[in-house]
Amino acid sequence: MKVERCAIPEVLLIEPVRHGDARGFFSEVWSRRALAAQGFDVDFVQDNHAFSAQKGVLRGLHFQRPPTAQGKLVRVARGAILDVAVDVRQGSPTYGQHVAVELSAANWRQLWVPRGFAHGYCTLEPDTEVLYKTDAYFDRATDAGIAWDDPALGITWPVDAATAILSDKDRNAPRLADIPPPFPQGTW
Numbered sequence: 001m002k003v004e005r006c007a008i009p010e011v012l013l014i015e016p017v018r019h020g021d022a023r024g025f026f027s028e029v030w031s032r033r034a035l036a037a038q039g040f041d042v043d044f045v046q047d048n049h050a051f052s053a054q055k056g057v058l059r060g061l062h063f064q065r066p067p068t069a070q071g072k073l074v075r076v077a078r079g080a081i082l083d084v085a086v087d088v089r090q091g092s093p094t095y096g097q098h099v100a101v102e103l104s105a106a107n108w109r110q111l112w113v114p115r116g117f118a119h120g121y122c123t124l125e126p127d128t129e130v131l132y133k134t135d136a137y138f139d140r141a142t143d144a145g146i147a148w149d150d151p152a153l154g155i156t157w158p159v160d161a162a163t164a165i166l167s168d169k170d171r172n173a174p175r176l177a178d179i180p181p182p183f184p185q186g187t188w
Contacts, residue, residue: 006099012112044133052123058164060120066187068139069115079128080104081121089116089188090181116188145173
């Protein structure tokens with residue numbers, strides 16, 4: 001597996017190898033040993049699978065506050081997404097900045113979204129399936145989010161407010177400047 005640091009170095013792009021022949025392909029999409037040899041060693045506790053029937057479904061930007069913050073390893077098994085990680089760690093030199101990467105069944109890339117980052121994605125194709133591993137369990141009490149269209153974040157989404165397909169939670173999420181720092185200094 002190839003591991004590459006993104007513009008925000010804590011966010012990683014991981015590219016598993018696909019071995020194909022006339023039957024199809026085989027890919028080892030997660031190997032703790034192989035990735036630990038490259039400095040990425042995480043204990044995952046939960047696998048999630050999300051299906052979006054339509055192009056333009058936008059989920060996010062979500063995070064869990066400490067002490068149950070989550071890191072996520074995201075990949076696409078069918079379809080394509082624009083995947084976004086926003087640094088929400090107070091005092092970080094990249095606070096409020098983001099990484100945006102296209103993940104798809106075709107490019108087979110995965111994105112590591114570490115603790116201290118808000119995460120969201122928008123489907124680029126109908127019938128998209130997103131799978132992600134987390135290093136902490138879901139905790140409704142610490143679940144939170146920020147506005148996907150917060151102008152201060154400068155994210156160029158492939159949809160606008162009129163065409164984005166959103167949950168009520170995501171439609172009504174506050175801007176980053178309107179909430180206490182999700183990850184105050186000393187918690188990350």
